[in-house]
Amino acid sequence: MILQDTILARLARGAAVSAAVSLAAASAFAAEPSKEATRVETPATFQGPTEPAKAPKDIKVAIIPCAAAFHGCTAPADAAAEAAKALGWTVTQYDGGGDQQKQNAAMLDAVSAGANVILLMAIDPNFVQLGLAAAKKAGIPVLSGTDSTNTPNPVIKPTGDNLNYVLDVSPSLVEVGHRMADWTIADSGGKANVLIIKADEFPSVRAENQGQLEGLKACSGCVIQPFLSTTSAQVATTLGQQVVGFLQSHPDVNYVLGPFDPADVFIVNAIAQAGLGDRVKVVAELGDEQNLDFIRNGRVQVADAAIDNTYIGYAVIDQAIRVLNKQPVIEPNGENVPFQMLDETNLPPPGTDWHASYDYKSAYLKLWQ
Helix, strand or coil: CCCCCHHHHHHHCCCECCHHHHHHHHHHCCCCCCHHHHCCCECCCCCCCCCCCCCCCCCEEEEEECCCCCHHHHHHHHHHHHHHHHCCCEEEECCCCCCHHHHHHHHHHHHHCCCCEEEEECCCHHHHHHHHHHHHHHCCCEEEECCCCCCCCCECCCCCCCCCCCCEECCCHHHHHHHHHHHHHHHHCCCCEEEEEECCCCHHHHHHHHHHHHHHCCCCCCEECCCEECCHHHHCCCHHHHHHHHHHHCCCCCEEECCCHHHHHHHHHHHHHCCCCCCCEEEEEECCHHHHHHHHCCCCEEEEEEECHHHHHHHHHHHHHHHHCCCCCCCCCCCCCCEEEECCCCCCCCCCCCCCCCCHHHHHHHHCC
């Protein structure tokens, strides 16, 4: 296997994996990879909190996704809004616009509007220090979802003396990355030549990349190419052509592991338009409806590590209630967000994102009564 020594070093950036996470990953993926094993819904039943948390009344909540254009940001934000409205809370939703200035401005607006709690989705805390400082001064707790900066993911603290969120709710993206790697190894018969896309502004993608590398290292017949980097600003502009250019100059590459579904849309379309769809398979992460249709229609993408974004929204509200009540928060902070590897054999009905098979909404609402 080809693996540049510098690849793992690039992922370090303060990510210290706990022993528990490492042991869990090792035990879960020690066996020879198989597609059937990757398709297991994880967890198979509701494994969220059991301790009740009575929802306080007359709460104003501000919800800010990274950008309205990214479904992976807006889906959990919309779910959090749905859960908050079910509690009778006043909800204000903003558009982070994929821009630090807009994200900070949204937080300042929320503080000025008298929010009792602020929820961010997929925004690195290092990017919103102005907003965090204003919220701290006003005594407003700030939580996040899908940022993957603490348990069950590697705990990543903001740089220097920067402020941090109270907590973040995310699935184990390291484990999700492992699952993507295992599916790829099984599908290729242990002979995958893989291009991994990284997007360092998203801690979730850094954790996912770590899991992908750890999984692929077990494949003696696989080749791992150097990372191809992207940013949110490049996703809709240059990413597709960057990937195509790499594939044209590296004709042995037959798998691309994408960072998240909205970006993978541009990768899939660019590969198809370049006439490389018969040679290259895309394995993605998130479970968006459009990407699942790619799999269904045989358009370049062949698998997706689907995450239940609605569950994330409900879990963020659950943790917010506990913070407002001054109750202990749930550990791990992710509250066991469900995920599942999807391919042509187990897709949900057309026109839908993937969701866990059990009724977690009712379970959460019962806890909040």
